Amino acid sequence: MNLISNLKQSTSNCIQSLYGINITPEQVLVNATKPEFEGDYTIVLFAFVKQLGKSPEVLGNELGNAMLAAMPGTITNFNIVKGFLNFTISNQYWFDYIKHLSPENLLPKIESPRKIMVEYSSPNTNKPLHLGHLRNNFLGWSIAEILKIQGNDVVKTCIVNDRGIHICKSMIAWQLFANGATPEDTNQKGDHFVGDYYVKFNDAYKAQVAELVAGGMTHDIAEKEAPIQKGAQEMLLKWEQGDDATLELWKRMNSWVYAGFETTYKKIGSDFAKTYFESNTYLLGKELVNQGLAKKVFYQKEDGSVWIDLTADGLDEKIVRRKDGTSVYITQDIGLAEMKQEEFNTDASIYVVGDEQNYHFKVLKLICQKLQLPASDGIFHLSYGMVELPTGKMKSREGTVVDADDLVDEMINISKEKTESLGKVNEFTPSQLSELYNTIGLGALKFFLLRVDPKKKMIFNPEESIDFHGFTGPFIQYTHARIKSILRKTGTSISLTNSELLPLEKALAIELSNFPAVINEAAETLDPSKVAIYTFNLAKLFNTFYAEHSISNADTEEKKQLRIQLGILTAATLQKGMHVLGIAVPEQM
RNA sequence: GGUCCCGUAGUUCAAUGGAUAGAACGGAUGUUUCCUAAACAUUAAAUGCAGGUUCGAUUCCUGCCGGGACCA
Numbered sequence: 001m002n003l004i005s006n007l008k009q010s011t012s013n014c015i016q017s018l019y020g021i022n023i024t025p026e027q028v029l030v031n032a033t034k035p036e037f038e039g040d041y042t043i044v045l046f047a048f049v050k051q052l053g054k055s056p057e058v059l060g061n062e063l064g065n066a067m068l069a070a071m072p073g074t075i076t077n078f079n080i081v082k083g084f085l086n087f088t089i090s091n092q093y094w095f096d097y098i099k100h101l102s103p104e105n106l107l108p109k110i111e112s113p114r115k116i117m118v119e120y121s122s123p124n125t126n127k128p129l130h131l132g133h134l135r136n137n138f139l140g141w142s143i144a145e146i147l148k149i150q151g152n153d154v155v156k157t158c159i160v161n162d163r164g165i166h167i168c169k170s171m172i173a174w175q176l177f178a179n180g181a182t183p184e185d186t187n188q189k190g191d192h193f194v195g196d197y198y199v200k201f202n203d204a205y206k207a208q209v210a211e212l213v214a215g216g217m218t219h220d221i222a223e224k225e226a227p228i229q230k231g232a233q234e235m236l237l238k239w240e241q242g243d244d245a246t247l248e249l250w251k252r253m254n255s256w257v258y259a260g261f262e263t264t265y266k267k268i269g270s271d272f273a274k275t276y277f278e279s280n281t282y283l284l285g286k287e288l289v290n291q292g293l294a295k296k297v298f299y300q301k302e303d304g305s306v307w308i309d310l311t312a313d314g315l316d317e318k319i320v321r322r323k324d325g326t327s328v329y330i331t332q333d334i335g336l337a338e339m340k341q342e343e344f345n346t347d348a349s350i351y352v353v354g355d356e357q358n359y360h361f362k363v364l365k366l367i368c369q370k371l372q373l374p375a376s377d378g379i380f381h382l383s384y385g386m387v388e389l390p391t392g393k394m395k396s397r398e399g400t401v402v403d404a405d406d407l408v409d410e411m412i413n414i415s416k417e418k419t420e421s422l423g424k425v426n427e428f429t430p431s432q433l434s435e436l437y438n439t440i441g442l443g444a445l446k447f448f449l450l451r452v453d454p455k456k457k458m459i460f461n462p463e464e465s466i467d468f469h470g471f472t473g474p475f476i477q478y479t480h481a482r483i484k485s486i487l488r489k490t491g492t493s494i495s496l497t498n499s500e501l502l503p504l505e506k507a508l509a510i511e512l513s514n515f516p517a518v519i520n521e522a523a524e525t526l527d528p529s530k531v532a533i534y535t536f537n538l539a540k541l542f543n544t545f546y547a548e549h550s551i552s553n554a555d556t557e558e559k560k561q562l563r564i565q566l567g568i569l570t571a572a573t574l575q576k577g578m579h580v581l582g583i584a585v586p587e588q589m
Numbered sequence: 590g591g592u593c594c595c596g597u598a599g600u601u602c603a604a605u606g607g608a609u610a611g612a613a614c615g616g617a618u619g620u621u622u623c624c625u626a627a628a629c630a631u632u633a634a635a636u637g638c639a640g641g642u643u644c645g646a647u648u649c650c651u652g653c654c655g656g657g658a659c660c661a
Binding site (some may be wrong): 029031033034036037042044046047049050056081082083084314315316317318354355356357358359360362363383385386388392393418419422424440451452453455456457458459460461464467468469470471472474475477478479481482485486489490521529533536537540543544546547548550551552553588589 | 613624626645658659
C-alpha cells in the first residue's frame, strides 16, 4: 500500500478511535503540502470540522498526535495552519523507499485485471489520414498501453469504413480522369493517389452544379442532378448488387489505399490485433433489427421504416432501418458490437471516436442495452475533441486538412536539422541517425497531441512548427539521454547506505512515488495527458536537481550512490511514462 | 426548435470544492574552466459578465454574452 493510502486509512482509523465517528478513507483529502509551508503531505480538516463539532485547531492537534502514534517512524512531525494539517515524513521512510524501488517494480499490477477492447483509428478508404486521425491513433494506442501496463488484457481493433457513397466518388473520378493511371505509374502513395481522385470528384461536382445553376436550375436540384453525382450513386447501387466490374475496381482501389495506410501505421506505430471491414459487417445489423422488432425494442412505421423510441431516455426517436430496407450507420455498429463480443468476449469495449459522434454513441449503447446484447454495459465512447486550425475546422473537401504523412515527415526533418546543428551525435551511423530523427520528430508530434485533455478540442497552428523546447517530447527525451550519459560513466552497480536527503533529493523521491497513482488515474479517466504532464514534471524536477547537484562528483561516496539510484529510477520512470504515450526515449541525443 | 460541450496570462495548455490559480512558448534579465545549455535561474502577465450555494468557487446552480458540435 502506498503512503497516501496509508495516510487516508490511518486518518479514518484515528477519527474512529478518537471520536467514534466513521469517516471512510475515500473521504479523506490528502494533498502534497504547498512549498511555502512546512511538511510533505496535508490533510484538509474543514471537511470533518462540522461533523465532529471541533475547531480545526483542536481537531488538528488531537488527530496529529494520534497519527504520530499510529505511524511511528513514518510521520515525524505535524503542524496546523488554518484548517490544514501538515505532516512531515521521515527521512528514513524516503530513503528506504528509493532503496527498494527498482526499474522492475515501478508499477504494481492491479488485483483484478479485465479484458478490454480498444477500437481506434477507423479510417475511410477514400482519402489519406490527416491530423485528426493522428490524434485518434495516438490516443487509442496510448489508452491501450496504459491499460496494458496496469496488467489488463487489451485487444486493439480497427474498423475500416471501406464502403459507401464516398468511396464511389473516388472510384468514378478515377474512371473519368485517370486514364488507367496507378500509384506505381505516378510514384505516389496509394492513399494519397486515391484521395486525389476524391478531391477531383468534388471539383468536377462543384463545376457541374455551377453550370446547371447558370442554366437556370435551383441549387438544391442541381446538386442532385449533377451527372457525376448521379454516376456515384449508380455505382453504389451496382456495388450493393454485387456487380463484378464495380467490385473489382473497388477492391483494386482499396488495395492501393491499404498499402498506403500500412506504411503510415508502421511509421507512427499503430497496430491492431484485428481489423474489421464494414463491407463484411454491414449486413449483420439487419438481423439484429429483426430480433429487436420481435422483442418489441423497435417498432415499424406505416411506410415500413423501423425506429426506436428513446424519448424516455431523454433522446429522440431514431431510425434503425430505412423504408427501402437499407441499413443506416447505427445498424452496422450494432452488428459490429455483437460480432466483436462474440469473437473476443471482453469485459469492456472502448471506442475512440470524435466528439461529433457523442449522440450516436449514446444511442448505440442504449440500443445494445435494450437488445440485451452481452457486455453492452461495458461499451464506452472515448470522445475526443476535434483538432482545429486557427481558421476553424479542417475540411478535406476544401483542401484545408493537415496531411498526416506530410506532418510526420516535416517533424522528422526538423529534428534532423536541429540534431545536426547541435552536433552531439557525430559518431552515429546513418541508420542510427535516421532512427534518432524518427524518435525525436515523432516524439515531439505525439507529445504535442497527447499532452492535452482528450475531451477538449485543440488548436494546431501549421504556421508555427511544433516546439522542441519546454513542455515537449524532446525535452523529456533529452533529460533521459542526459541521465543515461551520466550512468554510462558512473556505472549502475551500487550499494546504498543511509544518508540524509537534501530537499531536491527528497522531492525527486516523492515525485517518483507518485507514478503508480498517475498511471491509475490516467487509466480510470482514459486520459494520457495525465501521464504526459507527470513525465514533464518529473523531467523538469530532475533538470533542476541536475543543475544544482553533481552526481559523479558528489561530496561523498554515499551521496554519489544515492544519486545514481535516483538517476536510474528517474530514467526508468521517464522511459515507462513515455512508452505508454508511444514515444521512445533515446540513449543519446 | 431541441440536446450537449467549451470560454483561464499575448498564445497553447494545467488546476479530484481547498492555502498566494500552475506550466510552456513568446517578452525582459542572467548562468558554460565542473556529469549533454534540446538545460537552469530571476522577472512582468490571466479565471467572459451578473447573481446564488459554501467556512472556502476556475470548479457546483441560475441568467446573460461569446464560440462549437449534434438531433430533426
